[in-house]
Amino acid sequence: MIRRFSLTDLKRVVEIDQQSFKVPHDEWVFRYYYFLNPKNFFVYEADQQVVGFVLFEREGHLLYLAVDALYRRRGIGRRLVAEARKHLKKGTHPWAEVRRSNLAAQRFYQSLGFVRERVIPNYYGNEDAYIMVTSQKVRNSG
Numbered sequence: 001m002i003r004r005f006s007l008t009d010l011k012r013v014v015e016i017d018q019q020s021f022k023v024p025h026d027e028w029v030f031r032y033y034y035f036l037n038p039k040n041f042f043v044y045e046a047d048q049q050v051v052g053f054v055l056f057e058r059e060g061h062l063l064y065l066a067v068d069a070l071y072r073r074r075g076i077g078r079r080l081v082a083e084a085r086k087h088l089k090k091g092t093h094p095w096a097e098v099r100r101s102n103l104a105a106q107r108f109y110q111s112l113g114f115v116r117e118r119v120i121p122n123y124y125g126n127e128d129a130y131i132m133v134t135s136q137k138v139r140n141s142g
């Protein structure tokens with residue numbers, strides 16, 4: 001089940017983030033984005049707990065996406081991106097930045113039709129980012 005984030009989900013979101021990213025985000029990052037854009041933050045619930053989340057900007061930027069390691073390869077990431085798409089502005093091209101070393105995420109986005117558009121050298125300090133973008137424009141906006 002996909003639903004909007006609420007602050008009671010914060011602990012699980014931080015846990016998933018910590019196991020998912022090389023440099024995890026601090027809790028305040030999630031509080032900050034939620035404060036700015038409470039409508040652009042969704043979680044996926046399974047087995048009575050949060051097992052994935054996505055944060056995005058309506059202009060098309062997929063900011064953070066992660067799925068609990070125990071729940072990966074079940075289509076949850078795909079469903080979270082599909083949910084985000086519904087709330088992006090009409091005509092936008094969804095995009096995300098991905099670490100050069102994060103092959104799983106690159107494969108994931110490629111499976112959704114995203115391509116590597118360009119590289120931002122040292123985006124993560126000591127590692128490059130690929131900007132991955134899909135040519136599939138958002139048609140309907142929620």
Ligand SMILES: CC(C)(COP(=O)(O)OP(=O)(O)OC[C@H]1O[C@@H](n2cnc3c(N)ncnc32)[C@H](O)[C@@H]1OP(=O)(O)O)[C@@H](O)C(=O)NCCC(=O)NCCS
Binds near residue numbers: 020097
């Ligand atoms: C990237 C991530 C969100 C994918 O979530 P997920 O729920 O496992 O993805 P899905 O099950 O929806 O995968 C959809 C398709 O993507 C591709 N894919 C996903 N993970 C993959 C992997 N590790 N290796 C190769 N292909 C992969 C596959 O084609 C998959 O379809 P299939 O399982 O039928 O073969 C998850 O691996 C994750 O949380 N990673 C750590 C955080 C991260 O890197 N976030 C994105 C960077 S911003």
